[in-house]
Amino acid sequence: xxxxxxxxxxxxxxxxxxxxxxxxxxxETETSNKTIIGYIAELNNETVSFDEIEWVTVPGERATxxxxxxxxxxxxxxxxxxxxxxxxxxxxxxxxVCILDWKFETQQIEFVNFIEIFEQTGNALIPYILTIENGNxxxxxxxxxx
Numbered sequence: 020x021x022x023x024x025x026x027x028x029x030x031x032x033x034x035x036x037x038x039x040x041x042x043x044x045x046x047e048t049e050t051s052n053k054t055i056i057g058y059i060a061e062l063n064n065e066t067v068s069f070d071e072i073e074w075v076t077v078p079g080e081r082a083t084x085x086x087x088x089x090x091x092x093x094x095x096x097x098x099x100x101x102x103x104x105x106x107x108x109x110x111x112x113x114x115x116v117c118i119l120d121w122k123f124e125t126q127q128i129e130f131v132n133f134i135e136i137f138e139q140t141g142n143a144l145i146p147y148i149l150t151i152e153n154g155n156x157x158x159x160x161x162x163x164x165x
Contacts, residue, residue, distance in 0.1 A: 052152045056162060059147055060105045062137050064130075067156055068107050069149060073099040074162070094165045098146070111155040118161040125160070133159065 061068035075081050077092035087097045116133040117125045128136075150158035 052150060054148060054150050056146055056148050057100075058144055059137065062134055064110070064134065066107050066109055067149070067159075068105045069147075070100065070103050070105045072146065074146070075099050096165065108149065108151060109155045111152070111157045114156055114159060116159045119163060123163060 055069070055071050056074055057069050057071040059067055060070050073081075075085065075087060075092075075097040077087055077089060077095055077097050082088075082092070082097060085097075085099060087099075091097055110130070114130050115127060116130050117127050118133065118136070120126045146162040146164065148158075148160045148162050149156050150160075
């Protein structure tokens with residue numbers, strides 16, 4: 020009888036704890052921030068189409084995993100973009116934009132001015148860092164390329 024009770028008790032414990040893993044609530048998902056780096060493919064007043072990349076420091080653990088050597092990255096970095104896939108994000112009403120000036124100093128500009136600059140430079144492969152909050156881009160920052 021004790022063995023039967025022990026087996027039943029063990030089964031109850033296993034089944035009752037099997038559904039206890041933490042899942043993000045909608046509040047956690049909606050308020051989470053994320054920062055990504057990549058290229059802007061398209062830009063307008065409301066959305067940005069973005070191709071995420073991976074900035075790999077060479078030498079480094081990730082560079083070793085990818086088989087990237089110093090010869091592949093003379094400046095100490097490698098831009099890894101295994102597959103060019105763009106994702107569209109909404110632009111927040113008060114999106115902050117920071118670009119680098121000719122002295123490589125960060126300068127904050129208005130979003131409408133950034134659109135003009137982006138249109139003038141065409142599709143130059145300039146990496147940008149996006150900060151996304153609640154699904155909206157709240158910050159765009161030009162990433163320095165050594």
